Amino acid sequence: MPNQSDLIYRYDGSFDGLLCCVFESYQTKAIPIDILPSGATAPLLFAVKEVGTDPEKAKRVLDSIPEKLGRPALEFIRQAFLTCLPQKELHILLFLRLGYRYGPAVMNMLTDKVVNTLFKAVNHLTRESHLFKGFVRFSIFNNVLVAQIEPQNYVLPLLAQHFCERYPEERFLIHDKTHGMGLVYQPYQSTVIPIEELELPEADTDELAFRSLWQLFYDTIAIRERYNPACRMSHMPKRYWNNLTEFSQISYQPGQTKPIAMINRLTSQEMPPTGTNEIYKGGPA
Amino acid sequence: MDVFDKLKILTDAAKYDVACTSSGVNKKAAAGGIGNAAACGICHSFSADGRCISLLKVLMTNICAYDCKYCVNRHSNDTARAAFTPRELADLTINFYRRNYIEGLFLSSGVLKNPDYTCEQMIETLRILREEYRFSGYIHAKAIPGADHALITRLGMLADRMSVNIEMPSQSSLQLLAPDKSKQAIFKPMAYIQSRIQENSHDIVQYRHAPKFVPAGQSTQMIIGATPDTDFQILNLTESLYKKYKLKRVFFSAYTPVAENHLLPALDTTPPLWREHRLYQADWLLRFYGFTAGELLDGEHQSFNPYLDPKCHWALNHPDFFPVDVNRASFHSLLRVPGIGVTSAKRIVSARRTTSLSFDGLKKLGVVLKRAQYFITCNGKTADGIKTASTWMLRTLLSEKTLKLYQFNVQSEQLSLFEHLPALPSGQEDLLACLTSPI
16 A cells, blocks of 8 residues: 655656656655646645656556556546646546556546546546637638637647648647647648747738628627527637637737748748657647 | 628528538548538537527528518518629638638528529539538538429538428428428428438448438428427427438427518517427437437327426326436436436446445536436435425426426416426416516
8 A cells, every 4th residue: 555655746747757757656655745747836845856757667657558447548648637637647646546456447437536536627628629629710811820729728639630630731820828839730740839929910901801701690690589698608608708709809900010920930840740649748838 | 792791691591590510420621622520510609699600501592482471581571682602602611611710601592593593503602612622621501492303412412411491390381381382392302312311321331432422411490389380290290300311400490580470470479499498308308318209298298398398297207117226227217317318327327337326426427416316216225305295396396497487377376296297377378478588
């Protein structure tokens, strides 16, 4: 039986780093009270242990998961790692500990506290990423599609496939303002890179015309006799409205700089071919 | 007339058509093309009436040779008329699609000149999208009743889903309100599309790359509340449509008064939204819960209970079926418990493999116990403090709002569940007004 230690693990924020924490926990037969990424401030009371990322250890843990817990469990913790659950790292560790003990059955232990918390968080993630397949709104600058989103969870890796299959011949950029990351695509290559700030250029006449056409359509399609704002709000909560074209003010703001060059630069970088692992590894900073 | 005016007029004319989903097919863009589709459907926005916007829903034209009395585009109506050219509409669709405003196009049309000509215009639009833009996104096209079969086939090859609107749930209503349409004219294209889909499914088995005909299946819609047809008739029709024509969906549209006519409800009638809601609930019970139309309504009870949803109503009238034990009951029995849906039932079935479920465990799974607790046991035990006296049950099964209405309408001193529930109060119009207006 492992001891509840009063250590805090600190890792580099990557998925591999987290797997090394799992390794560390088994090696020292102890469960930390929390696992924090390198940027976060740790409470002063507890000792912090730096857990380095060793690809070999990470690979041992990674290989053991499908073997002992089954493929669905590996997919599950990969998704759990993208959620906005507080203490997600600790929950993933506890989940894996349960999994090594009970095997693939852990995926059915929905009434267990740890499993339940993680399932809810993953549900939240998948629901939000599904919503964003619809709620992403591109503006076209110089034939490059640019969108900004503010999701609660880190949904970009889950959106990548969908949008790459949707616009295979376009160049596009989806900027996640919450996590400071961006999904960049140019024909047949995509990658996720950190983008802290992104200033959007002025929209041209075409772009403005289509925005107002869309607003016109949006306003016209509603049936007055069935007006039901509560229902709209439950399907499309207000936190998503900021980046939706249908609610934006359409007007020119003169005197703005035109950072088109920056967007062109971002989308024309040399990019590695998309591999699922690559995307999962680059977690939010 | 510029594209702004056209879009406004032709959206306004199309908005009463509710059959607008983007579901049923998985696709990705071909090389050099644009557009994909997800079988689950994707909502891109929600309009102020709370309905999903997923497709660019417009008419090719609202100029119409027909004079259907319930329709806003009828020949005799004095309204602005417009028509898109195929090129205009295709360009608009692509530009909306590139910005991720929409999942695809929903194209219907008034009958311009004759059905064949109208159909050709629609085909040209779809052809530009599919062949010139190599668009693989979702397209829903209306089959125009009376158009040539060859044209319907061509349209079906270009579209993902097709639909023929039944509009009126019975032949007599149709004769009265849509003198230019007949039951045969509607069912003929529906049967034709169905036969082509079936044929095509054989082809696809033989030749993997055989062109697909209406891969997302066909749907239909009918208008509720414009005619005296009962829920029982509508539900039976729905069931037979699913069985006979293998429809993917049947949509119901609460009639919004658009015309003054002695054959139609008055202009100030509120749309019967509660009835539409009950019909959708029943529709779900038919498609996902293994119910049949005959179980939900019968010749004596032709209307849905306004206070209770159809499943709850069924459960209260079948006390012999309950309680159901969550640790033993089959998936299909669980589905019959009010408050347990497909997701909850699936979770229960998977969670009970590793542990014995208690009421607390059910709560953790996200099963809403408010109504379910009266109908289930966990290892033979009922929930704590459950009273199965009918008055108590009624109070908790109804929401506060409907309970007030119930007391107000039925005016009985003591709430009695089983005696009053099957019968509808006589003043149905008053009730309708009550239910649809805020209290």
